[in-house]
Amino acid sequence: MAMHLFTLLGALSALTATGYALTCTKCMALGGDSCTEGLNDTCSSNQVCMSVYTVTISGGKPGDFLSRSCGLQSQCNRVGSFSIPGKVIKMGITCCSTDFCEPKLANLPSDNTQKNGLKCASCETDSDPCKSDEKMECMGTENKCLTRISKTTGGFPATSYTYGCTTKSICDIQNHTISFPTFSITGQFICNSGPAIVSHGSFLIMLSVFALLIKLI
Numbered sequence: 001m002a003m004h005l006f007t008l009l010g011a012l013s014a015l016t017a018t019g020y021a022l023t024c025t026k027c028m029a030l031g032g033d034s035c036t037e038g039l040n041d042t043c044s045s046n047q048v049c050m051s052v053y054t055v056t057i058s059g060g061k062p063g064d065f066l067s068r069s070c071g072l073q074s075q076c077n078r079v080g081s082f083s084i085p086g087k088v089i090k091m092g093i094t095c096c097s098t099d100f101c102e103p104k105l106a107n108l109p110s111d112n113t114q115k116n117g118l119k120c121a122s123c124e125t126d127s128d129p130c131k132s133d134e135k136m137e138c139m140g141t142e143n144k145c146l147t148r149i150s151k152t153t154g155g156f157p158a159t160s161y162t163y164g165c166t167t168k169s170i171c172d173i174q175n176h177t178i179s180f181p182t183f184s185i186t187g188q189f190i191c192n193s194g195p196a197i198v199s200h201g202s203f204l205i206m207l208s209v210f211a212l213l214i215k216l217i
């Protein structure tokens with residue numbers, strides 16, 4: 001009996017020491033909502049198999065993009081959106097945790113055209129900071145101002161900055177990277193509750209300090 005227990009404990013500790021690495025399919029589908037052929041991605045211990053599904057609605061036309069890879073478990077089960085004038089990008093992150101499992105795609109949020117009172121800086125640019133001082137009115141649950149930095153490395157390296165309104169669920173992603181042997185794509189999501197309003201405020205303070213100085217001189 002004692003011997004059996006010892007053997008069992010030995011086997012258990014051997015299992016945990018070796019660890020178990022989940023393997024996921026790594027692929028991308030531009031303009032589609034499924035990809036099954038790809039590379040094998042070996043996850044680290046805090047990762048599971050993840051699908052990041054985005055639908056960009058621009059000028060009424062939707063465009064799909066799907067990427068699958070290992071991803072941080074803490075980023076799973078998330079749907080949200082971000083907007084700039086004339087464009088809404090809906091995003092859903094879903095996960096599963098068996099070898100080569102295919103996460104079921106998220107149901108993306110429906111449109112919401114109710115203004116929520118927040119105004120955010122809005123622009124799309126390939127050089128930061130955003131030069132335009134255009135602002136947009138946020139809708140529905142998009143109650144955070146977003147700066148998204150997209151970076152592509154490899155053959156066609158590029159960085160772009162998108163400013164607009166977003167849902168908190170997108171802010172909480174913080175970073176997502178998918179790497180292939182010859183290139184990688186990173187999205188960084190930085191949020192606050194309204195840089196436009198803050199900078200407007202400090203601009204007003206600056207103006208009044210300036211006015212005061214003029215009066216004093």
Ligand SMILES: *[C@@H]1O[C@H](CO)[C@@H](O)[C@H](O)[C@H]1NC(C)=O
Binds near residue numbers: 039
């Ligand atoms: C991925 O792993 C599976 C199962 O281990 C294997 O059959 C397949 O050949 C691998 N594919 C690649 C591209 O390495």
Ligand SMILES: *[C@@H]1O[C@H](CO)[C@@H](O)[C@H](O)[C@H]1NC(C)=O
Binds near residue numbers: 174175188
């Ligand atoms: C996100 O990426 C940026 C730039 O690569 C890095 O500085 C930051 O630490 C990352 N944040 C997280 C949470 O991984």
